[in-house]
Amino acid sequence: MPSELDRAYLRGGLGSAPPPAEAGEHPLVVLVVAYRNPVDLRACLESVALHLPGIRTLIWDNSGPDWPGIAELHAAFPDVEWYTDGTNRGFAAGVNRLAALAPEADLLLLNPDALLLGDLAVTRVALRSPGVAAAAPRIQDSALSASDGRDWDVAHRRRGTVRALTSYAGYAARLRGTPLSDLYGEAPGEVEGYLTGACLAIQRDAWEALGPFDEEFFLYGEESDWQWRARRAGWRLVLTDDAGVEHAGHGTVADDAKAGRRSTDLLRANIALNLEHDRGVRAADTYLAGTALLDRLQRSTRRAKATARRTAKPAIVITTNRLVYGGAERQHALLAAELDRRGYPVTIACMQRLGPIVAEIPHSVRVVRQPWWAPVLDPVSGPQILISATTNTETGFASLWRAGSKDRRWLVAAHSWFGPNGTTFSAPLARAMRRADGFVGLAPGHWDVGPQFQDLGKPVFTAPNGIVSATELDSVPPSRPARAAGRPPHLVMLSRIVEWKNPQLLVEALAGIDAPWELSIFGDGPDRERLEPLTPPAARDRVHWRGWVQGPDAGLADADLLCVPSRDEAFPLVILEAMARGVPVVASATGAVPEMLAHGEAGRLVEDVTVDGWRAAMTDLLAHPEAWPALGDRGFERMRANYSIEAMADGYEAAFAGVLR
Template sequence: MEIEEAHLLFRPMRLLLVADSLDVGGAERHVVELTSGLVRQGHSVTLACSVQGALTPLAEQAGVQVQPLLGRLVKRRLSLRYAWQLARLIRRDRFDLVHAHLFASALASAYATLGTDTPLVITEHSQATWRSRSACRYSQWSYSQAKHIIAVSREIKWRLVEQDGIPYDRVSVIMNAVSPAPDRSKTRAPGLPDVPQESPLVGVVTRLQPEKGVVYFLEAAASILRHLPQVHFLIIGNGPLGRTLRMYVGQLGIQEHVHFLGFRLDARALVGSLDVLVVPSLSEGTPLVTLEAMAAGVPVVASAVGGIPEQIRHEGEGLLVPPGNAQALGEAILRLLHHPTLMQRLGQAGQQRAAAQFRLETMVQQTEDIYRATLGWPTSIAIESEALDGPLTEKGR
């Protein structure tokens, strides 16, 4: 390697990451983990958002400079004011590269980098099934302005190539990842409902919106309670369907066994107290909560949608069911609760797979190498020798 190439390989980058907000959500937590990891690698990282949120202190404690640009949330829409504020920030601080996450921030970043020599990278976190025809056109335009696009699953890459028309070699797959879980305590985490210690806990950790499928979780819970009346169900998270779901619990007559915990900063610790984690989504990327459960040795029952089958193999690390099927969901949960040995085997296998395949350090390194390749800088030895047949030019779905 030439001296100049070696200098570029180890040169710290000035990076601007952009997300709609720092409210708690899977994509937002991914951004905070990524920015924190990039700071640990010696890079100068600014995280711009339309508004701050509960995750702001975690980013700032890691040394990330958080820059809120507006006084209200911009989400799933075009905001020219957001784009203008981003453009001012980019001109002022002269970043090496901009990396945008989520629809509104990707669109604003595409406008903000127009006419500049600052390259844009976009990460697509979901199948974006919510998009209208006009939103699809906006997305496709923002993708066209990006030098490179990262998909968090092969299914999302397929959508970007087949539906959005992005050239295959401009999309890389970098799966979500998590840091190792703390040791799983035999005692339950504080702040849980006062239920008997021997009562199994089955939970979801999600935003309460239609595509997360929580209604099917509740229907499955009603079915399970007819067979195992000692089980309790936790719903961790908030969202627009919160009131509707509470009313539905009353209609099902299971209010004594379903506990709405709302937003919790200690959600990961609560996951470690569950006997089974359920991901009943109708649409997904590669949810972080699945990996957090795997890292903690908690068996998972999940819908076979999006990137979930790339995280969990059916009968290997968890059980997969068709989306929107409360009966199948309930039967899979009951199967685990009736067979503790199976629960233990799947939990241990998930823990091993999380440690081997979904390491946070690997995700950060792969993202760094995307940045360097986009800038025309040399990448790490691992990327040069292996991953040029991996995330940058991955073959197959």
């Protein structure tokens, strides 16, 4: 996971310096973030070559590998610099990476469906004016008629909830110049709100002072958020008299209805995120609730509701707070994609924010942000099932949603293990969850130990987590690297570094063992700074705190044995990651871990989660490393038989059938 420094950088938290008295002069570079649609991109690059000859042009391509027509553009524009990592990282991330490749230049952000009509001389001069962070030319939007738009509508007044709702309802142009609209009645010079990013010039000194785009936006809203930060720090935004850009306005997904719907949902969510940054979460949630109400009131939506298609399978709603990188959130995304593949209409409803995992979810799965107190989603005819976790926000959303129709059912799926002693949930939360139609556990007995739920009176189902498809497991058998002769066994811990994960316990246990071993601890977290110095001096040459790594491959690629010493786990996905690679596992016997490891047949269990207990287990394991490959093979077979993505979806389908009966 990113460090606190990374997160502050991406949010602009490291840069809020006021503008200098005079702007420095920098060369200009053109930055384009492409996503498919090579026809529009070709026209864009031709306009750049015509009107800005000799200007360095960089493209970050989010199209994915081998998208038709992109390779031909590489050949047609040999002087353009092309960059990609083969995935869709979103617009903000693409701009940030390109900007880092031209550290001494001013930036001209250009949409791939925009055409330059001139050399933008006035806009480029404006960037050299004192205190100017960004400038934009007037834009001819070919998607709007003369009565709908003006060529200065690239400039927007400061947006609040009312103005955002006016725009969403389609009345911004009709009410331009009034307090209800974010559009100016006449062309402004200096802009109080933001300039849209179809063609946006950014001054390098401002970029360095304020930091890059916030990558949480993924697509839409990142440029207005950056300009809000600029205005707050005292920088200026200007609209110039250049009439030098034509914008097609249909975007890069005009021919893909599902991708277009995802774009619309991202735009709505990111307007809310802008409002949250500027005016607080209440303003954001009010906007989201208001847009949902507008969708119900407007005529086209009423007609859609009247003709809502009844499918053979129930519509599925999966709730989460955010789609950030975490075990539960990853399972939401994988489950949604598999249920979608099986023909279920699936919506993921985020209570608080979206997040980076949205990039990994197929466009056929709807992803929306909606406040917990306004559980209004697209109208669906026929049965619907909502899957929630056990948080307050998700339970509130589910309770209100469930009460909205007799065709709705609610499943509570826990992602944490319940302690056998003490109160697992607050009394109000427990009472609310008892209204659910059923409960889903990660392993047999999951819900049996929750003291607040001793009298459920509802069916309990089991659906284990899964991380890899059965097809992939069948086609790619595990392959362990051969251990070099004389090299000590390489032990690995891959975890967020917090005290209850017990890295210090593992280190202390190993420090008392004379047998050869080497330990790598991958991960970062709030307790690392305190726990790492506790490594005993005698073990410091054998214990390596590696820090955060991108994904499990880096941590497990050279592992001989995965160690999971936590004192409290529900269903640690890192165990599945190791099993899928044939890496043997030793783990504390907590939560679902005994079931995952077949009660010791598919991995080593440590019942006594103390230094002495782990030292005894590791002493025995290190005395017989020749047995580890067979243990890894049994783990792989256990994984393939019980913990594929398909097995997870099978469990949920059984729960669907149970609550619909």
